[in-house]
Structures are given as structure tokens and as C-alpha cells.
Amino acid sequence: MSETPDTIHTAPGPKATRREWIGLAVLALPCMLYSMDLTVLNLAVPQLTEQLKPTASQLLWIVDIYGFMVAGSLITMGTLGDRIGRRRLLMIGSIAFGIASVLAAFAWSAETLILARAILGVAAATLAPSTLSLIRNMFLDDKQRTLAIGIWIASFSAGGAIGPVVGGLMLSQFWWGSVFLLAVPVMILLLILGPMLLPEFRDPDAGRLDFVSAGQSLIAVLSVIYGMKRIAEDGLDVNAVFFILLGLTVALLFARRQSRLADPLIDLALFRTPTFSAALGVNILGLFVGFGAFLFVAQYLQLVLGLSPFVAGLWSVPTGVAMVLGSILVPSLAARYAASNLIAAGFVLTAIGFAICTQVETTSSPLLVTTGLVVLCLGFAPVGTLTTDLIVGSAPPERAGAASAISETSFEFGGALGIAVLGSMLTAAYRSRMDAVVVTGLPEETVAAARQTLGGAVAIAEELPGEQSERLLSAARDVFTNSFAFTASICVALSLLTALLAFLLLRKATGDGADNDPVIADEAEASAKAG
Incomplete structure (x- = not known):
């Protein structure tokens, strides 16, 4: 059976x-x-x-x-x-x-x-x-x-x-x-x-692979992610909205087809498992907040502080080490504390990391933003590990591949959504602040191009004489740093809100309290009801 x-x-x-x-x-x-x-x-x-x-x-x-x-x-x-x-x-x-x-x-x-x-x-x-x-x-x-x-x-x-x-x-x-x-x-x-x-x-x-469903899933995911990327790069426009709506429409057709197939590409019954759905939602929220941060930091290190890609990469090594250590330490903590508590605490720590990033200035040491990212990664470690464990652990063994794919797709969606939304917010903040900056002695068309992105400002500055170049770079870097700090402050609020949602959703879904391991507690409670 x-x-x-x-x-x-x-x-x-x-x-x-x-x-x-x-x-x-x-x-x-x-x-x-x-x-x-x-x-x-x-x-x-x-x-x-x-x-x-x-x-x-x-x-x-x-x-x-x-x-x-x-x-x-x-x-x-x-x-x-x-x-x-x-x-x-x-x-x-x-x-x-x-x-x-x-x-x-x-x-x-x-x-x-x-x-x-x-x-x-x-x-x-x-x-x-x-x-x-x-x-x-x-x-x-x-x-x-x-x-x-x-x-x-x-x-x-x-x-x-x-x-x-x-x-x-x-x-x-x-x-x-x-x-x-x-x-x-x-x-x-x-x-x-x-x-x-x-x-x-x-x-x-398992039955035969349904190629129509495979094509629908490909179109749905690609369309939505492409639309989100367009928003991150160019702002909200007709093309971005079209591709997102196309992807959502195909996703609905995909879900409808799965409910009618004898051998669906994805068993929609997985989403009726409270632990699976709650962990998946929290995972997407976490990636939404986290992925945008690294987009900001890469630009800050290279375009504001002037580090080469290789040196900027070296400054990112401690964040990877923090994520590795955090991911390995999480299981020992999970043996003592419920997943809902650990994940909520992780998001609080993530908020502290973002709070550190709000203090950056154009003359700050790379150590400041790296410290914020290290704290952020330590906070995100229990989120990634435990939500993945809950998603995969709540699925039956023969559906492990489908559950794993859904988990990985949620990573892609959450990251793409974070880059699109938070990236657009950073860009909008940069452009609005640059509109208020008066750079004397420069042609208006030059200043207008520099107001689009910091990368554009850096490229234009390379073609200007020394004094004009420095004046434009200084203004653009100040504005970007302030916009970065502003966006990081929004991420602080989002992290704290996600901590609350994660605590409430996962505590309810896992039936927290019967055991330190919420998956076992949920299963034991359900078994008792079934018996």
C-alpha cells in the first residue's frame, strides 16, 4: 500500500x-x-x-x-x-x-x-x-x-x-x-x-511523466521569475506585469491539471499537510528577506567602497563560514528547542544583522557590513535547515523527490521575489534621493543618466575630468549608502514580522509542545487521533 x-x-x-x-x-x-x-x-x-x-x-x-x-x-x-x-x-x-x-x-x-x-x-x-x-x-x-x-x-x-x-x-x-x-x-x-x-x-x-504538466511548470516558473527580474532591473512596467500574469495563469492551469491526473507531476495532497505548507511559506518569506541583502552588499562593497570583485569576494567568506557553522550547530539546538522557537529566534537575529547594516557610511570599513552579514547568516541558518527538514520530513518517502523540488523551487521564488521587490525599493530610493541632489558644473543629461543607478554613475564618472568625476561619485555614493541603510531598516521590520508569523504558523502546524522535535510531536498527535 x-x-x-x-x-x-x-x-x-x-x-x-x-x-x-x-x-x-x-x-x-x-x-x-x-x-x-x-x-x-x-x-x-x-x-x-x-x-x-x-x-x-x-x-x-x-x-x-x-x-x-x-x-x-x-x-x-x-x-x-x-x-x-x-x-x-x-x-x-x-x-x-x-x-x-x-x-x-x-x-x-x-x-x-x-x-x-x-x-x-x-x-x-x-x-x-x-x-x-x-x-x-x-x-x-x-x-x-x-x-x-x-x-x-x-x-x-x-x-x-x-x-x-x-x-x-x-x-x-x-x-x-x-x-x-x-x-x-x-x-x-x-x-x-x-x-x-x-x-x-x-x-x-509511479506512473508515466506527463510532458504537458512538465511544460506548464517550466513556463509558469520561468515567466514569474523573469517578470520579477524585469521589475528589479527596470522597475514595474507592462512587460514585467505581462510575464508575471502569464506565469500565474499557467500555474493555475497546471494545478487544475494535477487535480485531474491519475499520476500528477506534483501530488497536491502534499499542500494539505499543515507542516509542509507552513514550513514552505516561512521558507519563502525568509528567502525574500535574505536574498535582497546580498544584492545590496555586493554593490556597496564594489561601487561605494571601491573594492575589486576578488577582494569583495574575500570579505564575503566569513558570511559563508557563519552559514556553514550555523547549519551544523542547528541540529543540536533542535534536540533541545522546538523548531518554531528556533526559527523565530533566527529571524530576530537576522533583524539584528540588518540593524547593523543600517549604520554603514561611505567611509565605513568593510568589517562593519561583513559583521552585519555574519549575524544575519547565523540567524538564517536555523530557518533554512529546519524548514527544509520539515518540508521533506512531512512528505512520504516515495514523494521525497517532488517535495525536495518544491522546497528548492521555493528558494528560487523567495530569492527572486526578494531581489525584485527589495531591489526595486532600493532603486526607487536611490533615484528619488538623486533627484534632490544638485551637482553643479555638470551637463544635465550626464546627471540624469547617473540618477538611474549607481553603476551608471560610476561608468559616467570614469569619462569625466578628475574634479567633476569625484564630485559626481561622491554624491552618488552618499545617496546609494543612505538608500542602502533605508532598505536595510525595512528588512529589520520585515524580519521581525516574519519571526512572529513563523512562530505562530509553525507552532500551530506542528502541534508544538508534545516533544522537543515538533515533527514527531505532530505525528504522535495525529496518530492518537487516528487510533
Whole structure:
């Protein structure tokens, strides 16, 4: 008999052995690469621009297509893993990722690089849900699973932290494409060790993959995220609204189709599980607040403080270390405190991190903003680890791939929404404040262009004589820093509000109070009612 999302397990699962823990180390390898590939390209942009000479539109697609294809393919790949086997999908994705990395490294044109990055995105979409769903099946004991997920999340943070450092070293010695070759030896190692150490899991009752549903999910996710990105870059316009509405319409058609299929791409019954839905909502809220912050900080370090991308990357390393340590420490805290309390406390700590960022000035040391980010990351660690654990743990094992994909898609949505909304707020604050700035001695058209973005102001300043350049840069940097502090103060309020919502929603959904582990408490309560 196949489990449903309401199936209850009152007894703890068997303990994982040394084989599972070694297998977890193998699973951490592609996760590190997943996040490294998001960061190393930014460092390579100046060199690849000089070599490939892409147009402005092509450069945007080179940077963005990877994230777009990851987001659009996650749901399909997660469900596909349930059908053909999670380990098999991971191996197929690893081969594709390695081949696409070589293609990207030796791309001879902008079009070739865009194609390679698109294939990388589809391949990367197999990695996160496959690894997370394998963890769900390998670690049946709740406390061990929480620790395993903490390590899984830490591997992403580690990749994000070391990516700029390793990428910067590679670029200082080799050509721009060398950063993509980092993936090849890791994927070869995964292909060798995976079949030896990772078990295979699939849903024995899974039906055929519905390609119409797969197409609908791709269009829905891509349209919404593309529309949000347009808002972040250009503000609210007709095109952005069109794509968001298109995505939402297709999403409704997708949901309607799933409710009628015998073998849906996503089992909508998952959303009827209170723990699953509450944790998913809190996860999206957390990513909404957190992702926007890193967008602001990157601009502040490079365009206000004048740091190079490599040095700015070095200043971001402590934040990655904080996220790694926080993710590993969370499971021991979860054994003593309820998830709703830990997640709410995490958001309060996140608010303190943002509060530190409100104190930045144009002459501040990078240490100030890095300290704020470290506190922010320590606060976000329990949010990412515990909401992921609740989402995956509340789904039955044979639906682990679909649940993992939904969890990962929520990361993409929350991040895209945060960048779009908070990025638009920062841009609006910058433009309105720049409108009030009078820069004497400069042509009005020059000042008008500088009022659009700080990056535009920096580019224009490079073409001006020394005194005029310094005057424009000083005004633009002051305005951006004030706008950054203003937006950070909004994030303080949003973090505190999310802390309250997380506490109330998760406390109610998990039936907090019967046990230190709210998942077990919820299951025990439901089992008692069913009996």
C-alpha cells in the first residue's frame, strides 16, 4: 500500500550507518558545485566580455540563463527522480553537468556560452532535489535527518564562500573559461563513488511523466521569475506585469491539471499537510528577506567602497563560514528547542544583522557590513535547515523527490521575489534621493543618466575630468549608502514580522509542545487521533 502525506510514523526510524554518512559526504560535492557556479561567473565577466564581445543582451542571458533553467526545471526533475530513481537521475545530471562545463570553458562565441549555461542549468536542477530526496531516504531517524540536512545546506554555503576565492585564483593564472573546469574532476569523482555508496530509491507505483504538466511548470516558473527580474532591473512596467500574469495563469492551469491526473507531476495532497505548507511559506518569506541583502552588499562593497570583485569576494567568506557553522550547530539546538522557537529566534537575529547594516557610511570599513552579514547568516541558518527538514520530513518517502523540488523551487521564488521587490525599493530610493541632489558644473543629461543607478554613475564618472568625476561619485555614493541603510531598516521590520508569523504558523502546524522535535510531536498527535 502506497503512503499518502497523512500516513503517520510513531516509531523512530533505524539509525544511519557509516555507509550513509560517507554517502552524505559524496552528496555534498555536487551541492558545493551548484552554488560555486552561481558565483564564479561574475568574476569572469570582464575577461569573457573582452574575449567573446557579447552584446548587452547576450551578456544578460549569459549571466541569467543558468538560474532561469534551474528554477524552471526543478519540479520536473524532482518528480522524474521519483519515477526513474534518484541516484540514476543524479548520475545522468552529473554527466550532463560535466559535459556542459567543458563546453562552457571552451565556448567560442557568446551563443555557445549561452547554450552551455542553459544545459548547465537543466543539469543543476537534477542535483539539489536528487541529493535532498536521497537524504530523506538514507536518514530515517528524525534527529539524524536534521543533522544531515544541516550538513547538506552547509555544503551550499561552503560552495558560495569558496567560489569567489577559488575563481579569483583561477582567473589570475588562466583564461576565463578555466572556472568552469572546476566541475569536471568533482563530477568524475561523483560518478565513481555514487554507485558504490549511494542507494537507489524510486516510487514503485509511479506512473508515466506527463510532458504537458512538465511544460506548464517550466513556463509558469520561468515567466514569474523573469517578470520579477524585469521589475528589479527596470522597475514595474507592462512587460514585467505581462510575464508575471502569464506565469500565474499557467500555474493555475497546471494545478487544475494535477487535480485531474491519475499520476500528477506534483501530488497536491502534499499542500494539505499543515507542516509542509507552513514550513514552505516561512521558507519563502525568509528567502525574500535574505536574498535582497546580498544584492545590496555586493554593490556597496564594489561601487561605494571601491573594492575589486576578488577582494569583495574575500570579505564575503566569513558570511559563508557563519552559514556553514550555523547549519551544523542547528541540529543540536533542535534536540533541545522546538523548531518554531528556533526559527523565530533566527529571524530576530537576522533583524539584528540588518540593524547593523543600517549604520554603514561611505567611509565605513568593510568589517562593519561583513559583521552585519555574519549575524544575519547565523540567524538564517536555523530557518533554512529546519524548514527544509520539515518540508521533506512531512512528505512520504516515495514523494521525497517532488517535495525536495518544491522546497528548492521555493528558494528560487523567495530569492527572486526578494531581489525584485527589495531591489526595486532600493532603486526607487536611490533615484528619488538623486533627484534632490544638485551637482553643479555638470551637463544635465550626464546627471540624469547617473540618477538611474549607481553603476551608471560610476561608468559616467570614469569619462569625466578628475574634479567633476569625484564630485559626481561622491554624491552618488552618499545617496546609494543612505538608500542602502533605508532598505536595510525595512528588512529589520520585515524580519521581525516574519519571526512572529513563523512562530505562530509553525507552532500551530506542528502541534508544538508534545516533544522537543515538533515533527514527531505532530505525528504522535495525529496518530492518537487516528487510533
